Amino acid sequence: MERQIAFDKLAREDRMVRMRAREVAESKISQGLPPFPGLSSRDSIKERAHGIMVGEMQAMEGAGRTVYDFPDAPWEFSLDMARQVWDESRHVEIYIRLLEHLDGYIGEFPETTILWRCACAEDAAARVAGVNRGLEGLACDVFNQLVYIGKKIGDPILERAVDFVLADEITHVRMGSKWLTKLTEGDPERRRKAIEFQETIDERFNLGGARQLGDHEVVPISIATEARKLAGFTDEEIERLIKSTQRSQVY
Numbered sequence: 426m427e428r429q430i431a432f433d434k435l436a437r438e439d440r441m442v443r444m445r446a447r448e449v450a451e452s453k454i455s456q457g458l459p460p461f462p463g464l465s466s467r468d469s470i471k472e473r474a475h476g477i478m479v480g481e482m483q484a485m486e487g488a489g490r491t492v493y494d495f496p497d498a499p500w501e502f503s504l505d506m507a508r509q510v511w512d513e514s515r516h517v518e519i520y521i522r523l524l525e526h527l528d529g530y531i532g533e534f535p536e537t538t539i540l541w542r543c544a545c546a547e548d549a550a551a552r553v554a555g556v557n558r559g560l561e562g563l564a565c566d567v568f569n570q571l572v573y574i575g576k577k578i579g580d581p582i583l584e585r586a587v588d589f590v591l592a593d594e595i596t597h598v599r600m601g602s603k604w605l606t607k608l609t610e611g612d613p614e615r616r617r618k619a620i621e622f623q624e625t626i627d628e629r630f631n632l633g634g635a636r637q638l639g640d641h642e643v644v645p646i647s648i649a650t651e652a653r654k655l656a657g658f659t660d661e662e663i664e665r666l667i668k669s670t671q672r673s674q675v676y
């Protein structure tokens with residue numbers, strides 16, 4: 426595999442501010458704010474939308490890089506990753522418009538690079554496990570809840586825009602499940618390592634216990650069991666995720 430560029434070398438305009446996730450969380454806690462924006466006000470929804478917009482950008486860059494990093498991978502794999510670049514670029518556009526709709530702007534909040542760093546795993550199987558199944562699985566949880574909130578506060582633009590993106594994310598998770606299986610065929614050790622990588626990501630992204638199984642009104646991020654099933658997660662995997670959320674971690 427070609428050596429990857431470092432995560433802090435991502436090309437960005439000057440209006441973007443980059444910070445480590447830990448620093449962002451610490452600075453919020455020191456101001457008496459929750460480390461992760463909730464969905465109870467338009468302002469917190471705006472902050473969440475900004476975080477997602479940045480995540481979409483890194484997802485686009487990550488998938489693009491996977492096309493480049495693994496020239497010997499099956500052609501259909503590269504094609505799927507190239508399609509994902511296209512999808513993610515539309516998601517970036519959708520979230521930029523959504524941000525404007527919420528009276529926000531690009532660079533209003535810092536950018537963290539957790540997603541990008543996950544997209545730098547050395548093994549293609551680990552990438553699709555970690556990014557497509559781990560992080561885009563999380564996106565299904567978050568988007569499903571945002572659709573609900575949009576409906577509840579009577580904001581059809583929020584509701585529909587996020588619903589359209591959710592439909593794509595479900596296909597990305599499914600793509601991750603497909604390629605995790607295909608790339609590790611006959612190599613149980615490679616599969617085990619890739620799944621282990623996904624599980625470390627799932628644990629990290631419990632966001633201090635923010636992600637739980639529960640009502641949209643009650644928990645900060647509710648696990649979207651139905652969307653996850655559509656995306657190819659097994660009942661057993663969903664069960665394991667719910668259990669892991671009970672071991673809260675601070676990222």
Ligand SMILES: [Fe+2]
Pocket residue numbers: 481484512513516590594
């Ligand atoms: Fe996306």
Ligand SMILES: [Fe+2]
Pocket residue numbers: 484513561593594597
């Ligand atoms: Fe995606």
